[in-house]
Amino acid sequence: MKGSITRSVRRPRKCRLVAALLAATLASAAGAETMVLRHFTLIDGTGRAPVADQALVAVDGKLTWVGPTSRLRAPAGATVEDLRGKYVLPGLIDSHVHLGLVDGITQDLKFQTRESIERQLHLYAAYGITSVQALGTEKDLIFPIRDAERATRPDMARVFTAGQGVVFKGSYGGVPGLDQSVATPEDARRMVDAEAAKNVDVIKLWVDDEFGALASRMPSAISRAVIDEAHKHDKKAVAHIFYYDNAAELTREGVNGFAHEVRDRPMDAALLGQMKAKGVWQMAATLSREASFTYTTLPFLKDPFFSRGVTPEVLTALASPERAQKLGAAPNFPKYAPTLRYAMQNFAAEAKAGIRYGMGTDSGPTARFPGYFAHWELELMVKAGVTPLQALTAATGSNAEFLGAKDIGTVEVGKWADLLVLDKNPVADIRNTRSIHEVFVAGRKVPTIWQICTGRPAGACGKKR
Numbered sequence: 001m002k003g004s005i006t007r008s009v010r011r012p013r014k015c016r017l018v019a020a021l022l023a024a025t026l027a028s029a030a031g032a033e034t035m036v037l038r039h040f041t042l043i044d045g046t047g048r049a050p051v052a053d054q055a056l057v058a059v060d061g062k063l064t065w066v067g068p069t070s071r072l073r074a075p076a077g078a079t080v081e082d083l084r085g086k087y088v089l090p091g092l093i094d095s096h097v098h099l100g101l102v103d104g105i106t107q108d109l110k111f112q113t114r115e116s117i118e119r120q121l122h123l124y125a126a127y128g129i130t131s132v133q134a135l136g137t138e139k140d141l142i143f144p145i146r147d148a149e150r151a152t153r154p155d156m157a158r159v160f161t162a163g164q165g166v167v168f169k170g171s172y173g174g175v176p177g178l179d180q181s182v183a184t185p186e187d188a189r190r191m192v193d194a195e196a197a198k199n200v201d202v203i204k205l206w207v208d209d210e211f212g213a214l215a216s217r218m219p220s221a222i223s224r225a226v227i228d229e230a231h232k233h234d235k236k237a238v239a240h241i242f243y244y245d246n247a248a249e250l251t252r253e254g255v256n257g258f259a260h261e262v263r264d265r266p267m268d269a270a271l272l273g274q275m276k277a278k279g280v281w282q283m284a285a286t287l288s289r290e291a292s293f294t295y296t297t298l299p300f301l302k303d304p305f306f307s308r309g310v311t312p313e314v315l316t317a318l319a320s321p322e323r324a325q326k327l328g329a330a331p332n333f334p335k336y337a338p339t340l341r342y343a344m345q346n347f348a349a350e351a352k353a354g355i356r357y358g359m360g361t362d363s364g365p366t367a368r369f370p371g372y373f374a375h376w377e378l379e380l381m382v383k384a385g386v387t388p389l390q391a392l393t394a395a396t397g398s399n400a401e402f403l404g405a406k407d408i409g410t411v412e413v414g415k416w417a418d419l420l421v422l423d424k425n426p427v428a429d430i431r432n433t434r435s436i437h438e439v440f441v442a443g444r445k446v447p448t449i450w451q452i453c454t455g456r457p458a459g460a461c462g463k464k465r
């Protein structure tokens with residue numbers, strides 16, 4: 001017994017030595033960039049409980065060693081940083097965003113440019129969101145941005161994209177200005193083929209009628225064609241849903257994930273059981289989206305963690321009494337509170353039923369803010385009924401698993417050093433994800449939200465709280 005324990009301890013040590021020597025050799029040979037972080041508490045994204053006094057080594061942005069600081073052998077020439085008292089997590093992943101749709105709070109596809117998209121990807125990274133999945137309203141200019149990131153070490157959030165999602169003609173979904181509606185199953189298959197040919201990461205479809213305001217939702221003959229064609233191309237199909245009945249139908253059709261919760265009524269054991277049996281994920285609960293609609297004036301305008309990320313003009317517009325009056329008078333306004341309640345209740349029921357879930361916000365359309373909403377989403381997930389550790393795992397390891405992204409999402413050897421370093425323990429209080437100390441993308445520090453002050457001179461936003 002003792003012998004086997006000794007062996008199992010010794011073998012990794014040898015491997016580590018070899019790995020460290022190899023890393024050091026490579027470092028001197030190729031001028032590699034070697035970084036060591038040590039003495040932090042690790043929350044690794046796999047769901048494992050936090051582990052104290054850990055260390056890591058990253059070479060050229062990728063993790064080559066992770067373990068207790070006591071066993072660390074820092075390669076020669078490495079930059080070493082002590083993170084005593086800090087918490088290191090994988091960078092967060094937002095599985096449901098839309099990029100470059102707004103200028104301030106004015107939404108129009110004409111604002112979608114390489115510059116506006118990259119500005120948002122930098123903002124996501126500043127909030128510790130080091131990867132995002134854009135869900136179906138991006139022009140083709142998203143592909144060169146994504147491909148350039150994948151060819152190098154990016155300094156902003158990594159992009160995954162559905163390209164243009166599939167909308168049934170006349171029903172809800174998509175954005176004005178993008179040609180993305182189909183009328184027949186044949187059209188739908190052709191569109192999926194075209195998106196697959198652009199090498200999208202996932203196929204998106206919308207099944208909704210905006211509280212019954214529109215004449216129809218995507219018929220099952222079309223959703224079935226979209227899902228089937230996606231699978232032929234080895235892509236997952238994720239659906240915007242609202243209604244229980246559509247969720248049940250899409251589950252029968254083999255959809256891979258939902259980009260929102262069922263929000264018209266409580267989910268029952270029958271649907272939960274079918275989702276579980278078919279392996280359907282609740283990829284994004286978008287609780288922050290639903291919550292944002294319940295306010296006529298957003299409750300966080302004075303929160304520096306929010307206000308640093310937007311211009312003074314946006315703050316003024318959001319605080320305007322005219323805006324509040326208009327939002328409160330909208331016919332759908334009274335529907336949003338029950339919608340949020342169903343979303344939270346159904347998310348909790350899914351988690352309890354053992355259905356897999358990620359973390360996604362649907363930020364990007366007007367007044368749904370990149371980065372900030374992900375932290376709000378985590379808080380709402382916990383409020384709904386999962387633990388902080390479960391919410392963090394959803395946003396890291398689980399999201400990466402759903403995306404099929406093998407090199408992000410956890411702090412493990414072989415992954416990119418996309419890291420979120422916090423001052424306070426997020427497992428003790430999920431709101432501590434806001435105590436951002438540092439953010440690394442591919443092993444390099446990027447400016448955090450506490451170091452930027454959008455649209456104002458540096459320093460005008462005051463100190464970190």
Ligand SMILES: [Zn+2]
Pocket residue numbers: 096097098135362
């Ligand atoms: Zn969306």
